[in-house]
Amino acid sequence: MKNFFSLLLTLSFWASIAQDNTESEINDVYNKWSFEFNFGQSKGIKPYSEGYFASHPGKFFGGVTLNHFSGGARYMFSPKFGLKADLAYDRLENLSDKSLDFELQQIRFGIQGVINGARLFDIQEKLGRFSFLFHGGFQVAQMIPQMGPLKGRDEWNGGLMFGLTPEFRVSKNLAVNFDLTILSNVRQHFNWDGMEYSADNNNLAGSMYTTSLGISYSFGSEKVHGDWAVIRNKQLEEIKALEKRVGEIENNMNDSDQDGVPDYLDAEPNSIAGVAVDTKGRMIDLNKNGVPDELERYLNNTYTSKETLIESQKETIKQFINDGYVATYFDFNKTQPTNVSTEGIDFILTYLRNNPTATVDIIGHADEIGKTPYNDKLANTRATNVKNILMKAGIAENRLNVISAGEDTSVDKDSVGARRLVRRVTFKVK
Template structure:
């Protein structure tokens, strides 16, 4: 018994040393933030039974369940793991069946260190309503008895374990078991002098308490330190990664016109054609042909040439030159909605030139195996061919070409890889 008590003393008095930095840091943060996100004060009220075990004179012993025990405490948590508690306890005990008669009362007050095991051992990973605390510390006590006059004054040291069930943010149910060891107890619990028994005046008295009660939480915050869970670094990292992902999505530029999609009014403009600040194709004369394309046609084929009446050679040059592309998301064979309209260039050319044929050429980026990407590029070309068939082009006029991986861009660049996940065309 003495070894157990001495070990508890060492543990409690080690708390200030072991956790001084933790508390100091907590106080520093409090000064900086002028408050915490959780309440720190509580009132603990318990009632139950007591059992004195020693010392007793022969033929004297107490009931196993002496009614009653009561204690009232005020607790302050430095953080959600460690705190201090000041409490007052009262025990009443009397002779058990077959014992010589006696009647005694025991009063104590203790200051205790509190360790919130639920937060130390991360109970929140499996429950948010069950908690466990250990408390221990020294105090003063005195005993009265009908067998002697006055008070038997002594010191004590207690250690206890408290289970908690959260009822609400303001109240928790407690079940506590505590062992109190008295120091310099002059009388036995039945009222005889210890000296008559030859007892020393060290740890020479033990009383156990079992009680239930409530913790009532005080403060303006929603949660008390008993239940407060700090946000884990991994959760913060995941949140940050999600935000970065959202920003990357917002910065996508599907039509590569220099205007990100979330600001682009026309996110499907022809690649290489000048746009205004809102991503709209610049068409000054409102004839449906972008000014830059119209200027190219005029310069190359003469004044008055438009997309509607340009030579078939001009349209063929645009198609064969890689200006007409259909883009895909990673590992997808469904064309991006923003680029489907580019298929119309080939539809118009093939309908205007019934003898012409076209290769439908698919590409993939370098992510994944070469064998897989070869097949993926062919499936993308097949998907676009099916759209052309649905648009009225005979399947016999188109050949599928799976060109596999396009290695012309940096494999590590997420944005560059968007450019090469495509299908393009070749007139023949």
């Protein structure tokens, strides 16, 4: 018993140190106050006079004999450690034919340290609605015999107490518990039968235990009982926030078109592989004719000249367009091209002007976000708006054919960068 109490005191000390070390790290988001009421049975273990035996408190069910009542308030300084004060009433009497009759009342007041064992051992998530508390401390009591020659006399004594309280949360702030408490008096002159007492210089070592059922109700601004509140550690939250930021940076550093410019800085995330780009990821086009300079050199600077354009070069440009290298892009849920992606329209305009017999399909696309019918309509509207731009630039309507390709499912719909690549209009020369 002494070893157990020593362990309890050690755990209390450890918890208080842990409280000091982590107080600044834990958000103050749990109810600290709770009020408790218990009722049950108490039994004096020793000392007894000759012919008297330990009271037999009876059974809880059937002929119920309740001789212990207590109530108290608890305050948790941290999620693991707190203090409680309680007041208890015990009536010890004989209920057995083997003992002489006796009756003694005890009124006790205690101050105890409390440890939330589930949090101490970090098993609260596994226990769910269950929890358990360790408690231990000091108590003072008034013993009053109700029978015999000492009836009406009283004495004050004191000692130590410790116990274990399993709990079960039945609602947000209400819990039921079962408590086992052992008391050990270091100064006691009355026996538990109240019939004899020792001299003042001969203190008795008395002990008793109580078993009881009870309830505890937690008070505070939070919606969950303080013994079960989710405690958020500030340092862990900062680490998670940092991890999220790192993830965002990694995502931003993706380079979809492999041009050496991260997507979050890339004004043209669909540049042709191998074509030089500027610091914003745009393919270099010094003469502003809508054709990247490297591609223009590859075509020997002939695609804009009708007179010098030979058939093989026409086919090369046509294939270049039909393979999707010429496109214009749109922001999410928008129907007008982005400012930095109108070069594709310029390219088609130049091609159609230099090839007056050519016609072109204008093909609208959308990403997978949203409902399919809406995306089909959105893709058609994007293609129609590009057609209108070309018509206003002088291209006859009968040379332009609008097609809605609807949703493009070729990319990961959960990737923001990938979805930007499919919100586009492409062209197919006939």
